[in-house]
Each structure stands twice: as C-alpha cells, then as structure tokens.
Amino acid sequence: MSDEAPEVDPDEQRARSRRHWEEQAPAWERLRGWQQQALEPVSQWMVDAIAPQPGHVVLEAACGLGDTGLLAAELVHPGGRVILADGAEAMVAAARRHAEERGIANVEATPMELEWIDMSAASLDGLLVRFGYMLVPDPEAALRDARRVLRPGGRVALAVWDRLEDNPWFARPLEVLLRHGVLEAWPASPTHPFALADRAGLVELVASAGFVLPEVDRMEIAFRSPDAATQRERFLELSGTSRAALAAASEDVRAAVESEIDAAFAAFPDPDGPEGAVALPGTVLLAAADA
Secondary structure, eight states: OOSSOOOOOHHHHHHHHHHHHHHHHHHHHHTHHHHHHHHHHHHHHHHHHHOOOTTOEEEESSOTTOHHHHHHHHHHTTTOEEEEEESSHHHHHHHHHHHHHTTOOSEEEEEOOSSSOOSOTTOEEEEEEESOGGGSSOHHHHHHHHHHHEEEEEEEEEEEEOOGGGOHHHHHHHHHHHHTTSSOSSOSSSOSTTTTOOHHHHHHHHHHTTOEEEEEEEEEEEEEESSHHHHHHHHHHHOHHHHHHHHTSOHHHHHHHHHHHHHHHHTSBOTTSOTTOEEEEEEEEEEEEEO
C-alpha cells in the first residue's frame, strides 16, 4: 500500500469519478437503508450543525441518495426548501425517487457539480456535503465556491472519513485485495475516501476557503451485517473498483480473497447482534463553520 497516489490529470479524475458514480448509483440505491442505518448519526450531526429554520434554503451537494438533505426538509418547512444536487444524474434520479417515496414536497433534485455550484452568490442559508470534498481534485476551490453561495451567517457542514487505519470496514478488505495482487496499488488516485483524513488539516482547509470559527468533531460509527459473508458482499457491491478487479481474478484467487475477507470481518463481532453478526467500525471527521 502506497502513501502517495500517482499524479492524474484533474479533468481525467473528474470524468472518471462521474462515470464511477453513474455506474454505482443502482447498487447504492439497493443498499441505501443499510448504509444510512450506519451513517444516520453523521447526517444528524451535520443537520444540527447548520441549524435549519423555517424559510431557509439548504443545499446538499454531492448528495448521493439525499439522505442528509432530506433530514433538513421538515425543519425548513414552511416556506423553505432543500435542493439535492449531485454530479451523477443517476444519483440525482435516485435521490428524487427517495424524496417522492417519502412524500417530501419541499425538495428538488438537480444535477450540479460540487466544485462549481450553479447558484447565485449569497443564495443559501445552509450547505451540507457528506463524503464529497475528499473526492474532488481541488477541495479548497470547492469550499471557496461553497462560501460564495452562502449568505453572511450561513453555515456549512461536511463529513470526511478519518484515517484508513481507523476504518476497518475499508482497510481490512483492502489489505486482502492488495496481498493477493487483485489490486496492484492503493490509492490509485489523489482523490480517494481518506484524502482529507487529517483533523488539523481539515480545520486549515475550511479556514483557508474563507469560513470562520471552524469546528471539527470525530465520530465513531459501525456497519452492521448478520454475518461476515453478507458484510463482504455489501462492501464489494458498493466498491465498484474492487468488485471488478476481483471478478477478473482466477477462481482460486477469488475463493481465497473471499475467505480471508470473511475471516477479517468476523474479527469484529456485533455485541448487540445475534451470533455471527458483525459490526465493522468506522471513524468520521465532521466539520462546520460560518460563512
């Protein structure tokens, strides 16, 4: 495992990322309930941090399935609205379906890139970005644009993953995939889930974009599954790169990798679940600041 990712052209990174999320949207939609069960505390922290009020306009950028923004929709009613935006149109469509299924009327979903928010200056009261900024080539520029669209006194709240070693849900299967040569190196790009895993650096990043009074918190979460094999299947379904690489491996390698990932996950039994259930730990850095 390399500490440094190879240099990649930023435009190529953006195009690759867009293709990835367009392809991954169906899997993420299928597993939305399971993921959000683990990530609900993260979303709730973020919504509390921006303190939505009736009449406010709130944007969830890089929204994925829109779970965080939808928590704010009831709080801005009456008179307010929530905008769910993502660069992948398939994610936008999934977020729109989710809002419609829940009968939430004061929500709109639209394609929009995190790095270039297509809105007027000082037009938002709150901005939410859950696990987005570490995946863009220039997070500081993206945060500057976030500062531009927020009204004076508006709030931004964001979440990024903490260090790889503090996230066994990802680190343990990654170790197995690398050991068997299924993945040649990691990270393969400067934009990856743990690119902003530095508490002090995150404070500096938010402040450098023009925000004031940045605060950073650390939260532990857990991905729970009825058994290690189910956890492994879910991990691979949500990790398109790992899934594709493993599918291209020989049958013997696939069997060995699956067995070793299951064993790695089984080392994290769920103390609150039935026998065989697992709870894979994760750690998140949460930040909020005033515009």
